[in-house]
Amino acid sequence: MNSTLLRTTALRSALRASAPTAATRAGLAGTTFVRGKATLPDLPYDYGALEPSISGAIMELHHKNHHNTYVTSFNTFSEQIAEAKAKEDITAQIALQPLLNFHGGGHVNHTLFWENLAPTAQGGGEPPSGALAKAINDSYGSLDAFQTKFNAALAGVQGSGWAWLVQDTQTGSVGIKTYANQDPVVGQFRPILGIDAWEHAYYLQYQNRKAEYFKAIWNVINWKAAEKRFQ
Amino acid sequence: MSAPTYTLPPLPYAYDALEPHISAQIMELHHSKHHQTYITNLNAALKTQAEAVHASDITTQVSLQQGIRFNAGGHINHSLFWQNLAPASSGDAKSSAAPQLVKQIKATWGDEDKFRDAFKTALLGIQGSGWGWLVKVETGNEQRLTIVTTKDQDPVVGKGEVPIFGVDMWEHAYYLQYLNGKAAYVENIWNVINWKTAEDRYLGTRADAFKLLKASI
Known part of the structure; x- marks a missing residue:
């Protein structure tokens, strides 16, 4: 499936x-x-x-x-x-x-x-490669620096929302954007990778300790799927 | 560069006092962690703001506004919320504890049930995080009741607005107990609304409703 x-x-x-x-x-x-x-x-x-x-x-x-x-x-x-x-x-x-x-x-x-x-057994958490890895390194210096900025964006969501790695369809460059509630990534930006910052995404396990969720989720990020979205 | 430091107001009842309608686990996390975090972040932002004011750094002051609004709103909303809840066994949790308010509710919505239905519909219509409030709006010599919803932690602080009671619709307010069944939470919370507090706020002024915030400095 x-x-x-x-x-x-x-x-x-x-x-x-x-x-x-x-x-x-x-x-x-x-x-x-x-x-x-x-x-x-x-x-x-x-x-x-x-x-x-x-x-x-x-x-x-x-x-x-x-x-x-x-x-x-x-x-x-x-x-x-x-x-x-x-x-x-x-x-x-x-x-x-x-x-x-x-x-x-x-x-x-x-x-x-x-x-x-x-799942980690299916490549979850394995770092990106190819053009996407290069775009991230060019913009953020390293994957670690990117993740730190992404987690800061997630932590800064006031209320319910999402943070996305997006690609600007006009310039091709990548960036981090947050969206309120269920606003989808449409228009100028193309969604590459999203993390759900609604409380229902983590509350049963992490309660108010959302920073721990933001840290842990990178272990199950499917960068292969992100690479396919990147153009 | 002194700025006021706000502290967490104690709950007027025990964490488990609202069971079975709101679990003790929810109440403890909600009060000791979530509310505390708004206060901690508010105090930090106010300190930075005081320094920026002292340094005539206007760009920093402006950039702090949204964070202050969010975290101060969180502190205001939760402070009002704890006070407008009461154990179900208490006489305060009966609408008979608010005779004047109920009179105007009936005059506005027809009867109490219609009001509760309208309030419930408003709560369930919130997209994302937010609050639902019964608000008294004073314009000149006239006053009316209205139901408003606010997003995230926006507080009810408009001109002439007195918040009567609020219901927290953030997922952290109900998720551990009700999961995605927020309609049941919205139904059950009526059992623990503090109508005595609601009556006091209805009969009082805006300054009265917000008095407890001064006390938490």
């Missing part, structure tokens, strides 16, 4: 719809809508496979409950927005936008997140 997830590009897999008909692919950025339903992607590893960095209990709740709620809510609001469109109800369409952004963003973010994690 992991091959399906990894074979697709980040954006396509994030949008992967399970509809049986072909006419279901749509662009990202919320300008068009997938007519088929979004579905919860399988994890490419077992719930317990990221222990001890992330507990099996966290992974199961996070995937089966949190991510799935984003998927079902996204489908609900997608249907509502399609209805509003059919009725030419512009105010209803606008009112639904934040909900689509939040739940669609939650679906996209988590889909990318599962892919950019891996």
